[in-house]
Amino acid sequence: MLRTIGKLKDTRQVTVEEMTALFVHILVHHVKNRVIINRFMRSAKTISRHFNEVLKRVIRLQSHLLKQLEAITKNLTDARWKWFKNCLRALDGTYIRVNVPEVNKPRYRIKKNDIATNVLGVCSQDMQFTFVLLGFYYLVDAGYPNGEGFLAPYRGQRYHLNDWRTGHQPTTPQEFFNMKYSSVRNVIERCFGLLKRRWAILRSPSFYPMQTHNRIIVTCVLLHNHIMREMPTDPFRELPFTENYSQLAGDLIEYVDASDRWQTWWDAMAN
Numbered sequence: 117m118l119r120t121i122g123k124l125k126d127t128r129q130v131t132v133e134e135m136t137a138l139f140v141h142i143l144v145h146h147v148k149n150r151v152i153i154n155r156f157m158r159s160a161k162t163i164s165r166h167f168n169e170v171l172k173r174v175i176r177l178q179s180h181l182l183k184q185l186e187a188i189t190k191n192l193t194d195a196r197w198k199w200f201k202n203c204l205r206a207l208d209g210t211y212i213r214v215n216v217p218e219v220n221k222p223r224y225r226i227k228k229n230d231i232a233t234n235v236l237g238v239c240s241q242d243m244q245f246t247f248v249l250l251g252f253y254y255l256v257d258a259g260y261p262n263g264e265g266f267l268a269p270y271r272g273q274r275y276h277l278n279d280w281r282t283g284h285q286p287t288t289p290q291e292f293f294n295m296k297y298s299s300v301r302n303v304i305e306r307c308f309g310l311l312k313r314r315w316a317i318l319r320s321p322s323f324y325p326m327q328t329h330n331r332i333i334v335t336c337v338l339l340h341n342h343i344m345r346e347m348p349t350d351p352f353r354e355l356p357f358t359e360n361y362s363q364l365a366g367d368l369i370e371y372v373d374a375s376d377r378w379q380t381w382w383d384a385m386a387n
Contacts, residue, residue, distance in 0.1 A: 117342075118173055119132055135170050138156050144314070174338055174339065183341060207237070208237065208304040208305065208308065209236045210237070211232035211233070211234055212232055212235055214231060214232060214321050214326065215231070215323050216231060216326055231321070233251055233329075233330070235249070237249075237308060238304070240303075244307075244340075245307065245337045248333075248334060250333060251330070314352050315336040315339075315340075
């Protein structure tokens with residue numbers, strides 16, 4: 117795909133396969149530059165040049181690797197999602213820690229004094245990303261009100277899946293709605309968790325320029341989708357999900373304007 121669609125070509129000394137191996141090794145392990153130099157027996161200049169070249173070519177594949185957005189239909193066989201006809205899937209944000217110049221740190225400072233950029237993602241029920249946006253705020257969690265196109269759980273009611281694993285059964289329409297809601301919405305949390313588990317470069321700050329780091333984040337999303345499609349057996353998916361992989365601190369998206377029309381639709385759905 118990198119050759120045919122991305123137009124990546126061999127050089128006199130480095131093949132596309134070696135460029136790709138070098139690139140993926142950096143994303144997966146996030147090791148120091150000298151480790152890459154010793155492993156691939158290439159100069160720092162060569163490594164940097166080919167890393168950025170592959171990065172550019174992977175970005176070109178986004179129309180092929182981002183999953184097409186499709187609304188939930190009444191014919192869907194997944195029992196968890198059939199309650200949410202016309203839903204365009206689950207949405208949430210996460211933080212990716214970054215290194216930025218001292219003068220820019222106030223723009224990127226979050227809770228617990230971490231320096232991070234925020235990433236907005238939408239994923240399908242099979243944990244493939246359909247949309248990703250960096251540095252901005254968009255099914256949503258209790259940190260969101262109901263707004264145009266956004267459907268959140270009821271506040272003050274049982275919400276997280278752990279609330280239902282002790283044998284507790286919903287006693288109100290609102291609790292029943294939240295139970296069904298949490299069973300589908302946690303797919304985006306698991307998707308972000310798997311993304312960070314897969315790519316070490318997303319779990320600690322890198323020293324790439326911010327523009328390059330943003331491209332790296334998008335590239336990790338695209339490669340995640342490719343793996344989900346092409347690898348029926350994925351050892352990372354077999355590991356237990358932990359919320360520590362999906363969030364650094366707190367809720368990210370909090371300011372969608374509320375809408376009375378969506379609140380009414382929400383109540384009708386619960387009842």
